[in-house]
Amino acid sequence: MDFHLLNELGMRPFFQQQLSLDELENCTLGRVVAHHKSEVAVLDGTESARFNLPQNFEQVCVGDWVLISGERLVRTLERQSLFQRKAAGTAQERQLIAANVDSVFIVSSLNEDFSLNRIERYLVLAKEAGVEPVVVLTKKDTHDDPESEKDRVQQLDPLLEVHCINALAQDEVLVLKEHCRKGRTVAFLGSSGVGKSTLVNSLVGEQTMQTAAIRETDGKGRHTTTHRALKRIPGGGLLMDTPGMRELQLSDVKEGIQLTFAEIEAIAANCRFGDCQHEKEPGCAVLKAVDNDEISPRRLDNYKKLRREEAHNSATLAQRRAKDRAFTKMVNSVQEQSRNAKKFK
Numbered sequence: 001m002d003f004h005l006l007n008e009l010g011m012r013p014f015f016q017q018q019l020s021l022d023e024l025e026n027c028t029l030g031r032v033v034a035h036h037k038s039e040v041a042v043l044d045g046t047e048s049a050r051f052n053l054p055q056n057f058e059q060v061c062v063g064d065w066v067l068i069s070g071e072r073l074v075r076t077l078e079r080q081s082l083f084q085r086k087a088a089g090t091a092q093e094r095q096l097i098a099a100n101v102d103s104v105f106i107v108s109s110l111n112e113d114f115s116l117n118r119i120e121r122y123l124v125l126a127k128e129a130g131v132e133p134v135v136v137l138t139k140k141d142t143h144d145d146p147e148s149e150k151d152r153v154q155q156l157d158p159l160l161e162v163h164c165i166n167a168l169a170q171d172e173v174l175v176l177k178e179h180c181r182k183g184r185t186v187a188f189l190g191s192s193g194v195g196k197s198t199l200v201n202s203l204v205g206e207q208t209m210q211t212a213a214i215r216e217t218d219g220k221g222r223h224t225t226t227h228r229a230l231k232r233i234p235g236g237g238l239l240m241d242t243p244g245m246r247e248l249q250l251s252d253v254k255e256g257i258q259l260t261f262a263e264i265e266a267i268a269a270n271c272r273f274g275d276c277q278h279e280k281e282p283g284c285a286v287l288k289a290v291d292n293d294e295i296s297p298r299r300l301d302n303y304k305k306l307r308r309e310e311a312h313n314s315a316t317l318a319q320r321r322a323k324d325r326a327f328t329k330m331v332n333s334v335q336e337q338s339r340n341a342k343k344f345k
């Protein structure tokens with residue numbers, strides 16, 4: 001195995017340590033750059049090859065490291081980070097979207113759409129996935145006081161990396177280069193029109209991006225091209241570009257919420273009631289912190305809203321139906337009671 005080439009694809013001790021001596025000697029490693037129904041395209045340095053997914057093979061996604069023996073996929077290595085989505089309404093089925101991303105750029109433009117709530121929502125997704133978030137505020141050139149907005153974002157978390165740039169200016173985009181260096185994998189989150197493609201183009205250059213396609217051979221040695229969800233940035237790392245990133249939902253993200261709103265969760269430990277909803281319960285430490293200006297009302301509202309959405313989306317279809325049935329039953333019984341009450345009047 002050529003570890004120098006693999007390192008450029010993101011190989012590091014965390015993955016290497018998972019290999020047995022036997023595997024080190026007899027297998028090769030590759031990174032999944034595209035995933036079709038029953039096939040994956042795997043890059044092992046300069047060229048990529050397609051492999052059939054054996055039946056009963058564990059779920060694989062773009063960004064995964066896989067172990068290969070000859071023409072056969074052996075196993076997937078444990079992931080360092082994972083973006084995933086639970087298929088709507090089912091308990092176990094999950095859809096893996098992107099594995100082993102190192103940094104995710106949360107892009108938000110400094111115009112009317114600018115919203116701390118939305119940034120917090122993306123922070124939840126990043127933290128849940130175990131990926132380092134970097135907030136990038138674009139369209140700095142169109143705003144009178146961009147630094148004040150940057151300060152507001154910084155207040156969400158003093159340790160958060162926040163940049164404020166004009167995405168069209170190549171020299172300003174350089175602040176993100178460190179994240180895109182060789183061996184690093186980056187991804188983008190953000191609404192439509194905020195400047196994600198502009199950033200990518202400024203980072204890698206439109207021309208180079210198009211020519212950066214790596215040759216791929218199929219089993220018969222023919223060269224083919226497929227849509228790659230993991231692309232190499234010329235002279236740098238890898239760019240995760242899968243449509244699934246746009247469809248991430250707030251389901252099964254309890255931990256992401258806890259990490260994003262850590263200070264609220266810590267204060268909530270002092271509420272009188274263990275199940276305090278921080279609405280108007282007596283002895284609520286969170287509401288007291290809002291009164292004392294320690295937590296902004298906006299942030300508390302968004303925390304509650306994201307928690308409700310999380311709970312709703314995480315409920316399985318069966319659970320939702322059961323809830324609906326319980327509700328109907330309750331309504332019927334109330335109606336019956338009221339009818340009976342009238343009867344005996």
Ligand SMILES: Nc1nc2c(ncn2[C@@H]2O[C@H](COP(=O)(O)OP(=O)(O)OP(=O)(O)O)[C@@H](O)[C@H]2O)c(=O)[nH]1
Pocket residue numbers: 138139140141142165166167168190191192193194195196197198199
């Ligand atoms: N003035 C200015 N314009 C920008 C900046 N960033 C992006 N734009 C412009 O905003 C528009 C939308 O940018 P895109 O890069 O296409 O946005 P996107 O996030 O990729 O949008 P989708 O592809 O829909 O997800 C384009 O016309 C860009 O030229 C910036 O920092 N300053």
Ligand SMILES: [Zn+2]
Pocket residue numbers: 268271272276277278279281283284285286287
């Ligand atoms: Zn409370």
